[in-house]
Amino acid sequence: MQPEAVLMVLFVFGVLAVVLGVLFVRNRQQQMLHEERMAALEKGTTIPLGPPPKPWSPRVYLLRGLIWTFSGLALGVCLAGLSTTSNRPYPVEVTAANARSVSQSLDIPLDQARKMVERDQEHGMPVGVALLGLIPLGVGIAYLIYFWTDPARHQLLRSGQD
Numbered sequence: 001m002q003p004e005a006v007l008m009v010l011f012v013f014g015v016l017a018v019v020l021g022v023l024f025v026r027n028r029q030q031q032m033l034h035e036e037r038m039a040a041l042e043k044g045t046t047i048p049l050g051p052p053p054k055p056w057s058p059r060v061y062l063l064r065g066l067i068w069t070f071s072g073l074a075l076g077v078c079l080a081g082l083s084t085t086s087n088r089p090y091p092v093e094v095t096a097a098n099a100r101s102v103s104q105s106l107d108i109p110l111d112q113a114r115k116m117v118e119r120d121q122e123h124g125m126p127v128g129v130a131l132l133g134l135i136p137l138g139v140g141i142a143y144l145i146y147f148w149t150d151p152a153r154h155q156l157l158r159s160g161q162d
Contacts, residue, residue, distance in 0.1 A: 058153040061143050068140030076133025083125040 033050050040047045095117055103113035147153060 058147060058150050061147040061150065065140050065143030065145075065147055068136050068143060070140070072133045072135065072137025072140055074133075075136060076130050079125075079133060080127060080130035083127045083129055086125040 033048075037047050095114070098117045099110060099114040102108070102117055103110045106113065
């Protein structure tokens with residue numbers, strides 16, 4: 001297995017482990033809050049309300065919009081870079097050696113094996129994959145549009161609180 005493939009597998013499992021860990025901790029906190037409330041109900045005492053809600057501000061939409069927009073741009077640029085660099089042709093010596101190997105292992109003529117090897121080497125990541133970056137970019141732009149058109153933001157600006 002190639003070192004790049006091993007690193008990619010480790011990266012995917014690492015991200016998966018972090019996501020599962022965060023979800024487990026969040027679930028455990030909700031379970032503890034539920035158990036605390038149920039114990040209070042059984043004893044007949046007042047039910048704890050839990051953590052107070054965080055203060056809301058229209059700036060939240062600006063922050064979310066900026067995060068999503070720049071994440072979409074970064075993802076699009078990254079995928080475009082990967083797709084352009086993954087389409088590098090192999091050197092002629094490698095192509096010839098691969099064609100000889102395929103010819104001998106499949107017992108086919110060398111010309112046919114060369115065509116097979118060249119056709120296989122033309123495939124890489126398509127540039128269109130970079131369009132996946134438009135999804136988070138669109139979400140970010142939607143948040144920014146909502147922020148700029150939100151009447152609550154205009155009221156805060158007039159009162160000087162923002």
